Amino acid sequence: MAGARQYKTQTPGAPVNSELSDGPVIAGTGSDGVIEIAGREVALDDVVQGAFETSGMSLDEWNAADGEKRDELIAAQRRDMESMFRSSQDLPGQDAAREAAVAAVNARKAARAQAQASSDSAVPAAPALPHSSEIDPASLAAPKLCRDGWLVPTTQRQLPRNFQ
Known part of the structure; x- marks a missing residue:
């Protein structure tokens, strides 16, 4: 085959093949200095x-x-x-950066705890939602949110004959 393609390959770990690295050279490079x-x-x-x-x-x-x-x-x-x-x-070392990060995290925790304490004392707790078993279904006029979901009023229906 006269027109067959030939590919240049290099085996991993083998010495560098100089035929593959014959690219243009930058003037001033090539020294081991x-x-x-x-x-x-x-x-x-x-x-x-x-x-x-x-x-x-x-x-x-x-x-x-x-x-x-x-x-x-x-x-x-x-x-x-x-x-x-x-x-x-001039940048801080890894240990100094780690210490600064830990200090920042501790400062955020303290600020969050202080904010939580001040908000707890200033605002009374919201009343807890009732459980659906604590509400009389006959007294519902509109849907009501409960701890275990929404309670929706329904009209009384007569049971089918085979359930009576």
């Missing part, structure tokens, strides 16, 4: 990739740009990452 930004180790490729993505340039424009322009964009990306890492270090 690691830099430290605000106390964290970051791969240089990640910084370059981030600079490329935020630059708004196409791949061809990025690769054709002179080294100084790319270096400026990469330095700006590094500064952005540094400020982001510094601001994330």
Whole structure:
């Protein structure tokens, strides 16, 4: 078969097949360099990739740009990452956040209990609904709500002959 399709596959766990990953390369990537930004180790490729993505340039424009322009964009990306890492270090730790959440829940419980206590003392309790067995059906003129449902007045009917 001359026109048969051929598919490239990769077995899970097998080494990377270089034929499958021959995509376009971003200029500045491909090194194993690691830099430290605000106390964290970051791969240089990640910084370059981030600079490329935020630059708004196409791949061809990025690769054709002179080294100084790319270096400026990469330095700006590094500064952005540094400020982001510094601001994330200012956030409270997980234990502090958990303690704050527990304190907020306890404060809400206390406020709810206080509101419940003040509403109980200010407003008398509503009278409980009567049970349907406590109401005389002959005295009903309209439907009445009871604890076990609605009680509806009905007219007396004569039983059928076979029930008499």
